[in-house]
Structures are given as structure tokens and as C-alpha cells.
Amino acid sequence: MTSTYTAKDISVLEGLDPVRKRPGMYIGGVGSAGLHHLVWEILDNSVDEAMNGHATEINVILHDDGTSMTISDNGRGIPVDIHPKLKKSALEIILTTLHAGGKFEGQNYKTSGGLHGVGASVVNALSKKLVATVKKDGKLYEQSFKLGKPIAPIKKMGAARGSGTTIYFHPDPTIFPKTEFNPDTIRDRLEIVSYIHKGVKVVWDDQVNKKKEVFQHNEGIVNYLTKILAQRNAHPVHDQAFVLEKENGIGVQIILQWTESTDEHIRSYVNGIPTASGGSHENGMRAGMTKALRNYIEIHKLTPRG
Missing domain, CATH: 3.30.230.10 (Ribosomal Protein S5; domain 2)
Known part of the structure; x- marks a missing residue:
């Protein structure tokens, strides 16, 4: 502890550094609830696509390591074109910048949940690895991240049918004391999603327990x-x-x-x-x-x- 306090003592946290420094401010803590909050944030983005009539199916995979997840939908796909002001792909901006997204103006989403431009970037910041795959305009795009930072620019992987977004993420064990997801907690949330959003098909693939279920309720x-x-x-x-x-x-x-x-x-x-x-x-x-x-x-x- 020093007795002097000057400008050089002021720290400026940039990009996603505030999230890694104080994760509790964004996900409530680093215990089980905070860990599963990562799932809800990515899931809610897919649900928003369905809620606004752009997606009919959501797939959620808990991989056999029990500590990594993949969530995908057949919605419009996160934009991948270059942002006119920031000169980066919209995908990279959304996943690396707090308060960046398409839900603020009300033109792209009539209703939405989640943290409005915070969720996906927070998940990225708190993951030791995140891979985003987007199908859009007949092409497949992919970009990988480590601790919230892009490993390489977005890549065009080839041709693709349909549209949608897939997010794979593995929480950072230096942030979370325990990174094992609870399959029952996730399953229960997914089943409720299928009731609240009638007609939407939700596929749950629990590779830890070798169980696969499909939830779909036309009467909501x-x-x-x-x-x-x-x-x-x-x-x-x-x-x-x-x-x-x-x-x-x-x-x-x-x-x-x-x-x-x-x-x-x-x-x-x-x-x-x-x-x-x-x-x-x-x-x-x-x-x-x-x-x-x-x-x-x-x-x-x-x-x-x-």
C-alpha cells in the first residue's frame, strides 16, 4: 500500500477484460448458477430467433467431457459482413465487444431475452475456447476464440444449405472452480423452453449419460x-x-x-x-x-x- 495516489495508479480495463476481472458482475458469480448462466445466454439468443419467427429448431449438446457445450439453431445466422464503422466482421464484434448486438433498435427483434448485447461476449470472455459457426447466404463461416480474443479472422469454410448459428464453448477452469455442467438442470430448462414457445423443436443430446430427447409441444x-x-x-x-x-x-x-x-x-x-x-x-x-x-x-x- 502506497501513500501516493496519482494518474499512474488508474487502471483502464478494455475490451472484455472487465468480465474476466469481475465475472460476478455479469453472471452473478462463478459457482454452479454462474456456470449455467453461460448456457442460458447462448440458449436465449437461439430462443430469440424462434420467438421472432426466424427459427423452428434448437439443438443443445452436452459433450461427453461434461464440461463443454454446443448450441445451434436454424435461424437467420449472426451477420458476418464487415461493419462499416469498426471494419471487422459483425460476428467478431458481437463476440468480443460488450453492448454490441442487433436487439437495441427494435427493428431486428420485436422481443428478446438475454442481456441485450452482453451475453454472447461474456460467454466468450469466460471460455477457454469458443467456436462460432454461421450458415448464411449459401456459405459456411467459422471463427475461433480463446479467452475472449479471436485466434484468427473469420474464415469462409465452403458452401452450406440453410441458415443458422452454432456456438461451441468450453468454460475457463481458471475462472470457474468447477466446470462440470448439470445435465438435469439443462434438460429441465430446455423442456420449459419447448412449452413456452409452442411448436419449436428443442433437441437435447446428453452425451455424458448417452441420452437424446426431443421436446416439442404444439399446444404450448x-x-x-x-x-x-x-x-x-x-x-x-x-x-x-x-x-x-x-x-x-x-x-x-x-x-x-x-x-x-x-x-x-x-x-x-x-x-x-x-x-x-x-x-x-x-x-x-x-x-x-x-x-x-x-x-x-x-x-x-x-x-x-x-
């Missing part, structure tokens, strides 16, 4: 409610669930069913992201439901007398 949250009732052994008091789906600038989906249980059970999501702590959407639902029930009771004179 209706199927999800059925599963929840069975899990909780809750017996409905009416056959038909109440379902509401509206799109008026903001899309809303709600499904309700009363059961013999004396406690309430609510699961809520915003842009596909679980909101375990609730929020204005839950508060609004409760207030609206209470008002509707009270009005019904008053109109039909069902208030108990005596």
Missing part, C-alpha cells in the same frame, strides 16, 4: 399446465382451463385452473425468461383477476348474506 402452455398439475398431484375442480392469448403491441398468454389445493402456484415468464421473483406482470394478473371476480359476484348478487 396448455401442455405445460397439464404437466404441472400432474407433478403437483393437483386435482382440478373444473375440466376446462381458462386460456387467454392476446397480441396488441405486447403479447400475453395466460392459462388458469382452479384445483382442490389450498395454496396458489404461479409460474411466470417474460420474453421466455423465468421470473421467479414475480414483477408487474404477476401483480397485474392478480389485480385483474380479483377485480373480475369481485365484479362477477356483485353483478350476480352472490355475496353471502347474514
Whole structure:
């Protein structure tokens, strides 16, 4: 500790250095939750493509080493052309620059989850290796990274059919004390994704346990409610669930069913992201439901007398 404090003592962290220096600020910590947050960030990018009508399938692989993942989709593919201002490929900019992405203006994505221009670059910064593969405009492109820095410029690998993005990443063991992913945690999240985004095909390939599953639910949250009732052994008091789906600038989906249980059970999501702590959407639902029930009771004179 020195007694002097001058300009030379000021450190400037550039690029992705802040992420590696203080990962907890970006993913909440370096424990199991933080490790799996890397998966959610890449997964949410694929989900955003599906949520906006550009992708129909998401594939997630936990490789047999248990410490590396590959997530791919058949969406539009991350742009690979050269950015007019930064003179680098858009792919490299997105994966090496904080707050770079196509979700800020609202033109490319009507709705989106994730960290809005932070997620993919944070995953890259905290991975000892990341490989991005993009199929776009009939060609296949690839670029590899180490600790958040490009190993080489983007390469054109040849011709390709279709479009989409594939991200392989291996978390950095110098950042995370434990880099083994929990297959059950990932599987559960993927199954929920398939319920929330009806019709989207989610393929889960657990190479550690040699299991492969396909999740796809054409009835979406209706199927999800059925599963929840069975899990909780809750017996409905009416056959038909109440379902509401509206799109008026903001899309809303709600499904309700009363059961013999004396406690309430609510699961809520915003842009596909679980909101375990609730929020204005839950508060609004409760207030609206209470008002509707009270009005019904008053109109039909069902208030108990005596």
C-alpha cells in the first residue's frame, strides 16, 4: 500500500477484460448458477430467433467431457459482413465487444431475452475456447476464440444449405472452480423452453449419460399446465382451463385452473425468461383477476348474506 495516489495508479480495463476481472458482475458469480448462466445466454439468443419467427429448431449438446457445450439453431445466422464503422466482421464484434448486438433498435427483434448485447461476449470472455459457426447466404463461416480474443479472422469454410448459428464453448477452469455442467438442470430448462414457445423443436443430446430427447409441444402452455398439475398431484375442480392469448403491441398468454389445493402456484415468464421473483406482470394478473371476480359476484348478487 502506497501513500501516493496519482494518474499512474488508474487502471483502464478494455475490451472484455472487465468480465474476466469481475465475472460476478455479469453472471452473478462463478459457482454452479454462474456456470449455467453461460448456457442460458447462448440458449436465449437461439430462443430469440424462434420467438421472432426466424427459427423452428434448437439443438443443445452436452459433450461427453461434461464440461463443454454446443448450441445451434436454424435461424437467420449472426451477420458476418464487415461493419462499416469498426471494419471487422459483425460476428467478431458481437463476440468480443460488450453492448454490441442487433436487439437495441427494435427493428431486428420485436422481443428478446438475454442481456441485450452482453451475453454472447461474456460467454466468450469466460471460455477457454469458443467456436462460432454461421450458415448464411449459401456459405459456411467459422471463427475461433480463446479467452475472449479471436485466434484468427473469420474464415469462409465452403458452401452450406440453410441458415443458422452454432456456438461451441468450453468454460475457463481458471475462472470457474468447477466446470462440470448439470445435465438435469439443462434438460429441465430446455423442456420449459419447448412449452413456452409452442411448436419449436428443442433437441437435447446428453452425451455424458448417452441420452437424446426431443421436446416439442404444439399446444404450448396448455401442455405445460397439464404437466404441472400432474407433478403437483393437483386435482382440478373444473375440466376446462381458462386460456387467454392476446397480441396488441405486447403479447400475453395466460392459462388458469382452479384445483382442490389450498395454496396458489404461479409460474411466470417474460420474453421466455423465468421470473421467479414475480414483477408487474404477476401483480397485474392478480389485480385483474380479483377485480373480475369481485365484479362477477356483485353483478350476480352472490355475496353471502347474514
